[in-house]
Amino acid sequence: MEASRPDTATRILDVSERLFVEHGFEATSLRMITQQAEVNLAAVNYHFGSKDALFEAVFMRRLAPLIASCLAELDELEAREEKLSVESLVTTFIRPCLALSKDPARGGALFVRLLSRTLVENHRLLRETISQQYSVFVQRYSRAFHHALPELGVEELAWRMHFAFSVMFNAFAGNDVLKIFTRSQIVSARDPDMIVKYLVPFVVAGLVSPVKG
Amino acid sequence: MEASRPDTATRILDVSERLFVEHGFEATSLRMITQQAEVNLAAVNYHFGSKDALFEAVFMRRLAPLIASCLAELDELEAREEKLSVESLVTTFIRPCLALSKDPARGGALFVRLLSRTLVENHRLLRETISQQYSVFVQRYSRAFHHALPELGVEELAWRMHFAFSVMFNAFAGNDVLKIFTRSQIVSARDPDMIVKYLVPFVVAGLVSPVKG
DNA sequence: AAGCGTTTCAAACTTACGTTTTAATTTGAT
DNA sequence: ATCAAATTAAAACGTAAGTTTGAAACGCTT
Numbered sequence: 001m002e003a004s005r006p007d008t009a010t011r012i013l014d015v016s017e018r019l020f021v022e023h024g025f026e027a028t029s030l031r032m033i034t035q036q037a038e039v040n041l042a043a044v045n046y047h048f049g050s051k052d053a054l055f056e057a058v059f060m061r062r063l064a065p066l067i068a069s070c071l072a073e074l075d076e077l078e079a080r081e082e083k084l085s086v087e088s089l090v091t092t093f094i095r096p097c098l099a100l101s102k103d104p105a106r107g108g109a110l111f112v113r114l115l116s117r118t119l120v121e122n123h124r125l126l127r128e129t130i131s132q133q134y135s136v137f138v139q140r141y142s143r144a145f146h147h148a149l150p151e152l153g154v155e156e157l158a159w160r161m162h163f164a165f166s167v168m169f170n171a172f173a174g175n176d177v178l179k180i181f182t183r184s185q186i187v188s189a190r191d192p193d194m195i196v197k198y199l200v201p202f203v204v205a206g207l208v209s210p211v212k213g
Numbered sequence: 214m215e216a217s218r219p220d221t222a223t224r225i226l227d228v229s230e231r232l233f234v235e236h237g238f239e240a241t242s243l244r245m246i247t248q249q250a251e252v253n254l255a256a257v258n259y260h261f262g263s264k265d266a267l268f269e270a271v272f273m274r275r276l277a278p279l280i281a282s283c284l285a286e287l288d289e290l291e292a293r294e295e296k297l298s299v300e301s302l303v304t305t306f307i308r309p310c311l312a313l314s315k316d317p318a319r320g321g322a323l324f325v326r327l328l329s330r331t332l333v334e335n336h337r338l339l340r341e342t343i344s345q346q347y348s349v350f351v352q353r354y355s356r357a358f359h360h361a362l363p364e365l366g367v368e369e370l371a372w373r374m375h376f377a378f379s380v381m382f383n384a385f386a387g388n389d390v391l392k393i394f395t396r397s398q399i400v401s402a403r404d405p406d407m408i409v410k411y412l413v414p415f416v417v418a419g420l421v422s423p424v425k426g
Numbered sequence: 427a428a429g430c431g432t433t434t435c436a437a438a439c440t441t442a443c444g445t446t447t448t449a450a451t452t453t454g455a456t
Numbered sequence: 457a458t459c460a461a462a463t464t465a466a467a468a469c470g471t472a473a474g475t476t477t478g479a480a481a482c483g484c485t486t
Binding site for chain 1: 237239240329330333334369372373375376379380383384386407411412414415416417418419420421422425
């Protein structure tokens with residue numbers, strides 16, 4: 001019952017996703033990728049055109065479905081409830097991320113880590129192609145949070161959303177900013193369910209906290 | 214009244230700090246650095262030994278004083294107050310970061326961005342050298358937060374600190390995870406004072422929120 | 427079985443990288 | 457002023473990077 005070997009392009013995408021997360025885009029060479037994928041060096045340029053285009057392909061394979069899932073959850077929630085709670089809103093984002101993180105067939109947490117890393121790096125390949133395509137994502141969530149938290153001014157809301165998504169991305173990416181200083185033994189640091197148990201209350205508390213006089 | 218030209222090593226450090234933030238360590242070549250610093254290519258290896266050692270030098274120049282400042286604030290606070298508030302505790306970390314971000318002579322927000330970026334990248338040069346040196350930082354804050362929030366279990370506290378430092382690092386680093394999707398016009402996104410105004414309440418609310426039954 | 431588009435392969439190409447070398451120059455103490 | 461040490465400079469070294477090439481192998485229709 002050996003798993004059938006995926007085709008060349010898929011093998012390249014899978015290995016690239018992992019190596020880009022581990023070493024970063026620049027530090028990952030096509031020779032590392034093609035060796036681990038057990039394909040010929042020229043296969044990358046044949047199937048994807050260039051290393052830059054490969055990165056975009058790796059990225060879009062996961063990002064498009066992930067964003068679609070979030071928006072679908074948002075649609076469903078807005079159809080079901082009149083007044084949205086902040087927690088349910090946060091969950092529409094968390095749940096697809098969690099599902100992705102727990103699905104080895106889709107690379108598990110690899111992509112969320114890649115996403116987080118790429119956002120922090122402010123990657124040139126992201127600025128150009130992805131920002132315009134997925135502005136609808138931010139717009140939808142901005143409107144939804146505005147309805148859930150009408151007492152917040154637009155500036156304060158924007159900041160709180162910024163903070164909320166920052167910490168959520170980092171949590172799923174497993175970027176333990178404290179562990180790097182110590183040998184801290186949060187053994188469950190990469191267990192997605194544990195993340196959510198503590199993450200949602202933290203984020204919701206920050207979002208709904210009363211405005212300072 | 215032209216500023217006197219700093220010596221070669223300092224010019225290299227200053228330029229490297231900026232380029233490492235902009236393009237990352239791997240994508241920044243010594244030729245880019247030495248050209249912009251207007252020094253000879255061999256100067257990096259002469260003064261620092263290698264590109265790896267240069268990165269460490271760039272990093273330690275800022276990190277050691279920053280951590281020292283945080284711990285000094287912590288000492289002062291613990292000497293002054295019996296029972297520490299979470300907000301005052303958060304401020305002992307925020308204030309040195311803010312001071313650094315507002316001081317052009319120390320590179321302004323550049324280093325905090327580099328720190329954030331390097332943490333997310335889980336950089337090899339960080340794991341080896343810095344983690345053991347600065348474990349005292351995490352230990353001190355862990356103890357302090359434990360005293361300020363005695364009702365939290367060690368696991369829950371570790372998670373909340375993880376989330377709190379994540380969002381603080383990202384905020385100072387100016388990693389606007391939402392702006393990359395849109396052309397969002399939070400014009401003040403890089404204004405350190407604005408960050409603190411909204412950041413502290415958000416973080417404190419997450420930290421002190423009551424434990425779920 | 428022949429033919430044809432698609433894919434794979436080994437090899438080479440060009441370029442840029444970090445580093446080293448050797449000599450020239452500057453600096454600072456005597 | 458002199459000499460030794462520290463610094464700068466120009467050039468080259470060896471390696472590895474992304475990409476291209478042209479032929480071989482494969483898969484499919486006829």
